[in-house]
Amino acid sequence: MKKRPAVTIDNFDLKILQLVQVDNMMPQRVIAERIGLSPPAVARRLQQLRESGVIRKDIAIVNETAVARPLTIIVHVTTENERLDLLDAMKDRFLRSRQVQQCYYVTGEMDFILIVNVKDMAEYNEMTRELFFEGGNVKSFRTCVSMENVKTNGPIPL
Amino acid sequence: MKKRPAVTIDNFDLKILQLVQVDNMMPQRVIAERIGLSPPAVARRLQQLRESGVIRKDIAIVNETAVARPLTIIVHVTTENERLDLLDAMKDRFLRSRQVQQCYYVTGEMDFILIVNVKDMAEYNEMTRELFFEGGNVKSFRTCVSMENVKTNGPIPL
DNA sequence: AGCAATTCGCAAAAAAATTGCACATCTATA
DNA sequence: TATAGATGTGCAATTTTTTTGCGAATTGCT
Structure with a gap:
């Protein structure tokens, strides 16, 4: 039987989401050191969060x-x-x-x-x-x- | 007399804003070729748009x-x-x-x-x-x- | 016209993101 | 208990992106 996509979000993911929700231009290196992971690990998680749709999009907010x-x-x-x-x-x-x-x-x-x-x-x-x-x-x-x-x-x- | 910050927004800026408002992870190189400017020019404009507060912030939108x-x-x-x-x-x-x-x-x-x-x-x-x-x-x-x-x-x- | 200020593009440098790979951890199963 | 498979990690190398320095072109103003 095929495994479902199984969008599993652990605590690392939640911390990443907390950060990028406020500033998605923060370098992965900074995210990494704040949550205690390596930059590539952060990159892979971000990629998956985006592909799976947990992060719907990334946008600039303009002052009307x-x-x-x-x-x-x-x-x-x-x-x-x-x-x-x-x-x-x-x-x-x-x-x-x-x-x-x-x-x-x-x-x-x-x-x-x-x-x-x-x-x-x-x-x-x-x-x-x-x-x-x-x-x-x-x-x-x-x-x-x-x-x-x-x-x-x-x-x-x- | 000192000149005021003078937030002047030209058509290039507007095009940049149109793009980053939808996807702010788009590389400056791509923005540049779409609007007909060089990547450094786009970078400088983006920086100014952010510093002047025309772009208020950059965020990831998460799926609730x-x-x-x-x-x-x-x-x-x-x-x-x-x-x-x-x-x-x-x-x-x-x-x-x-x-x-x-x-x-x-x-x-x-x-x-x-x-x-x-x-x-x-x-x-x-x-x-x-x-x-x-x-x-x-x-x-x-x-x-x-x-x-x-x-x-x-x-x-x- | 001419001067000052701005903005550009190009090329180099710096920084960031991505990729390959070996290793660690966990699970399910023989 | 041993083991094969899947998952996820860190490090190091590579690739891509961003930033910076600088001379040239453009614009605005007197």
Whole structure:
């Protein structure tokens, strides 16, 4: 019988994840000495964590205001109809929208919660038109403008 | 008169940001050939983008389910009192909480919107006790459990 | 036009990541 | 208990990437 991929994560892996979750540009040599392994061992573990999908991706976080897109808006969307194919179409639309940085399908009165980035309210207005009015299946949506992004991209506690 | 840091971002910078926002492990050589610059030029630009804070940080995104913390919960918090010092204390508490991955201070009826990661509802329960009941200044909070994280960590459109 | 400041590319140097390999550890099984 | 297989490690060598020095080209400003 073939062995399953068996994604086993030991304490070394957890320590590595704790570190790269905060700074993935840290040299493997530094990671190695902090957790008590050799650099090649760290490299092999990192490679496996990436291939197995435990590390989903590695990205730079850019300061929105520095690139003139200072507005973060949280949107609560209620659907007209909860038919699966219609929901899938909505997810797809949100997934594809460049302004939508995050999309959650949630329980409760609301159906979707979006976190959106725009340069100004005009862009937001246009986005709502495309995404909610022309897109279809949206009963209503509620807009919360963020006055302050107190915390973003926090690490997952391990 | 001394010149200010003058964070000027040209088209090359924008292209670099587009790329590293999706994959910051891409070698500078590859970035260089894609945008039509030499590797050292790319390196210098990246360094400046990081030092100037246009790139806020570089992180690995880990798959929550793979590390046995599968629950994403969106929480809407309403405050008792909007005194500045009390609000700051709340922000500080949310900022420090390991479960809170994101925190937005927003306009509207709600005051804070949190995005939380927990391994199960027991952990969430305990967190609400610490953060909302014992923490003080919370009038009420509403809990939305995410059934599906349709999109996370989307890039800022440039 | 001309000067100063910036930014570039190339080539060399330094640093980091990867690979090959021998050895240690653990498991399952004869 | 012995043993074969699988897994994972560290070291050393190799390869790749990043960084640095420097002269040349470009840009901005007077």
